[in-house]
Amino acid sequence: MSRAERIEEIRARRARRAEWLDGAHGWVTDTLGRLRELDALRTEMLALVPDEAQDRLLALGAELGDLLEELPTEAAVTEAAASRFRRATLNVGVIGRARQGKSRMIRSLTGLSDREVPTGDGGFCTGVTSVLRHEDGVPTRAQVFLHTERSFLHEVIAPYYAELGLGPAPTTLTEFARPLPPAPEGDGAVEGSRYGHLAAFHAALPEYRHYLTTNSPYPIGPERVREFVAQSDERDEQRHHAFRAVRHVRITTHFAQQDWTGLSLIDLPGLGDTNLQDAQRIVGALRDEIDVVVFVRRPDPLGDGLDTYDHQLYDHVREGLTGAELARCSFLVVNRVSGPAGDNSANARKMVDEWLPASRFQVAGAHIVDCTRPDEVAAMTDAVLDHLVAHLDELDEQHLAERAEKLAELRERTARLAARAGRLADLAQPSEIWFLPFNGLFEQTYEQMANALAALVRSLREDRDLTDGLLADAVEEILDAAQNDPGHPTVAQLVARADAEGGLSVAYGKYLNESRARLSRRFLECDVALHARTARMQDEVAGVLRGPGSLGGLAGLGGAEGREFLLRTAERIPRVRQEGGSEIRYALELLAGFTLSYRGMLQHRVRTCLDGLHADSPTMPFPHDRSPSGQEVLEMLEVAYDEALFACRGELHKVLAEPSAAVFSLVEEFHDRVISAAGTKEEWRVFYQDVRAEIWPGRFAALAEDAAHLRRWSEAVRQLGTRTAAGTEGGAAAGKETAA
Incomplete structure (x- = not known):
């Protein structure tokens, strides 16, 4: 069986798992609606029932409140998991600190140039996440997915205000365009750098503001990709600011080396400065999009090791891959270079043989690769994909088991609440x-x-x-x-x-x-x-x-x-x-x-x-x-x-x-x-x-039949109990069967 056939078989299994997750998502959203209705009735009844029943209603409110808080989160997580399993591709996330060679590695694999996958030697070049998908025989095309005004202010700007203690974050672009609050006094270099990033977003707002009201996806030609993903263009010493309005860019192309049907690469921003947005993008992309991680690291010829920055990056990735074992779904590519700046081959070998085993940077495998050589990059990618195809089912089952376990817990709690709520009608009468x-x-x-x-x-x-x-x-x-x-x-x-x-x-x-x-x-x-x-x-x-x-x-x-x-x-x-x-x-x-x-x-x-x-x-x-x-x-x-x-x-x-x-x-x-x-x-x-x-x-229930509010309460509880019982009978078993 070819790799493409094996990937297609995994996609079919994932599609079945997505069907179960869709059912689980339906149960969560339906239950959420019924609980909201029950809570509204509970609030209404507080003024209509005796003191004894009021105490019970208040106690019930605490349990309802907990579920009403958790269910929307579970609905979002379950929907994200279903989307993960509905994906048409297996996704490899390429991550590294700035200037380590990850963009050059992607160019070697895809055959794209620096206009689509920009590199830079003088600063943090990649500004946003790029998703590169292989499709046989197609010309390169790109789509830009832009922030809305609301998502930009909530996801990009608000974290800076919270982190720096600047007070309430702006809720409109007009508010954000006003002078920024003064920088916090007495903070360290990190806080100062973060305030500088926020100030850059503020100062450049006129350059990218119009994109926040542009419909997505926004199609562009390959010659304009750099304009939306790069922070600067060293060729004409021009600063770019469009990336500030971009969620991510999707590029579809024919990868140059061989048939990579079913594969997508995700090029994440280089991490190494204090830009909060970069770390958030890494975590968010891993949680929803990435199946396997490839770290790219270029050792210094004069001496090196896996240091604090490397472990911080590793921790960000581990935070994103909730529930997965990072050691089983990640690889380290050690970028071997030689040139005027020196030959790092000796330190590349030390990194694989000595520094990596002695660190807590745990990966499934490590490869020494010259990221400028397409043949070496293709061989490394083959090894990563073979591992992914062999082990993805285990990792998927782990994701599914977590959702099944959480769903069973929510069903049990909802059933207990329905049972307690069902006894209330017997008390809520004079x-x-x-x-x-x-x-x-x-x-x-x-x-x-x-x-x-x-x-x-x-x-x-x-x-x-x-x-x-x-x-x-x-x-x-x-x-x-x-x-x-x-x-x-x-x-x-x-x-x-x-x-x-x-x-x-x-x-x-x-x-x-x-x-x-x-x-x-x-x-x-x-x-x-x-x-x-x-x-x-x-x-x-x-x-x-x-x-x-x-x-x-x-x-x-x-x-x-x-x-x-x-x-x-x-x-x-x-x-x-x-x-x-x-x-x-x-x-x-x-x-x-x-x-x-x-x-x-x-x-x-x-x-x-x-x-x-x-x-x-x-x-x-x-x-x-x-x-x-x-x-x-x-x-x-x-x-x-x-x-x-x-x-x-x-x-x-x-x-x-x-x-x-x-x-x-x-x-x-x-x-x-x-x-x-x-x-x-x-x-x-x-x-x-x-x-x-x-x-x-x-x-005592029959005595309450003449009270309209109690009839409505009993009916709402009955429907909740029926829905919970139906979900309980099939849910856990279906989850186990699907995972198996």
Whole structure:
């Protein structure tokens, strides 16, 4: 497959990706319109609904505001990405500081002269971006895309005012033509240079002002290109100012060297002075237009290196290529020259072999090229294009994945907002309409919840003296493992350690301590059973609140269970007492924070049983009046261990019911706090009143049907929810499929 065929295949894949992005852009713009409508209704309703609903509307306004701010940005980014994928060409951006040879390199590749691709040795020659596209057998033609008055003032002039602190930027050319504000005092050389650039735009305004009202694109012949892209013409020492009104120039020509069908070159202004506009053009062009970057650098024959200016340029480019890995889509062309000024071949080789690897200037490849030689430039371009064709799909998928991820986030947030907005109609009605139905529902639900909690307390009371099955099983498993695998040494190991560490008594003492540590460590596994018992208790209480208490529909709880359900419910309890905190919130947090643990319930009992495994107070003291054999010492160790294990078994069997008693005590305390304590029923009433639209969805909506503003609100929310749901079903999957 030829390169042209491979480029065409990439273009076809990009076209499919552009279709998905068009759909995503449509969803964003449609959702933006619906949210704006909803926000307008929200503002209107603030004067029509009770205080409670006003609070909800105000809270909803913050979420709406965030989305209304983000969606226009996402619409623009998605449209730009779709335009990128609809392009008919693969674009190579050629970037370099002034006087490094990039324009000469482009001329070598295209066969154009300095009238279309100007060069200059005395200053910053290229003033605007030029896009050069290959088209077979066509004469050279050019189109100039000009600024409008508004875009010129906003994109070119306003940044200088902001950067230099000159106050509000002009909004008309007439304002800009008036005397400039004075230069800031005490600023450095950079600020002074920037003010000089602004002053140049101001002084030359009569020379280019008429172009800001000229229609684009403005066709010109190739002989006039230099007039619009160059800052000066060294041939007649003439200064040009038309470039100040130009966004970019597009040149279509037949590249001289070979068939470059599907390729465009983007010649960006040389960077190296303090012109803000040049840096902005680089970043803007990279973000929207460029697929791969070629940096051009000409080393000085007398000594050089990748310095601050090079890294600043690299940072500008990296800023523009948001989301892409610059190291995978950029190349460095090291311009080799020889002539009266010297031969830089040695430093060109050093730049590739030594200076580049030691810097943070990371690229996919580096080529030493004489930019005046068309054959060398063509060979380098072949290598760049081959890399681009091989890796462009990966880079495109990265762009697409970023948009799909952001779109999924916006859809999720919009769906959550629609769900919250949908519950508002149940609240936005006078209390005389909803209070009586609510009161009946609350009394019924409260009674069910209180009865269910009381039943749970009775059940736990009946079981409080019974062995906890989870702990009993865990203890037996631990004791059996400790019995079957005590970890004792062999006689040979014991004797060898005694020889190494100073005698059998020393070895015996150390083995006792190690046995104690090993046996103690086993009992830490009781935590698993105790935590499971705690979690089961929390699940049981949460089940009462979720079922008989009807709190399973609370927004934000999702699939929360047990402890998490209790904590999230506690967060929703409002403050209703003028003095002191909420009894219900306190009880929920207490229950959620409770845990049964080995260290709290059992450790102190086990440690007492292990006293006989201390080297200083062993169950079987070492006989210092004689010299026991290694076998005798091992038997002493085994006896001490077995007696400690026996003591642990007996002590733990005494406390197997304690988890049941602890759980009962805590749940009974919880019942007393949330049911029996004075004033708690009214706390529950206020809480249920606050969340009535969440736990009884639809029960109050019918009461609002007679209110025109609520009908309009409900319809707007329904349409938003329907659009979001439809987008959610197909959007993420489509994005993944397209990227694949």
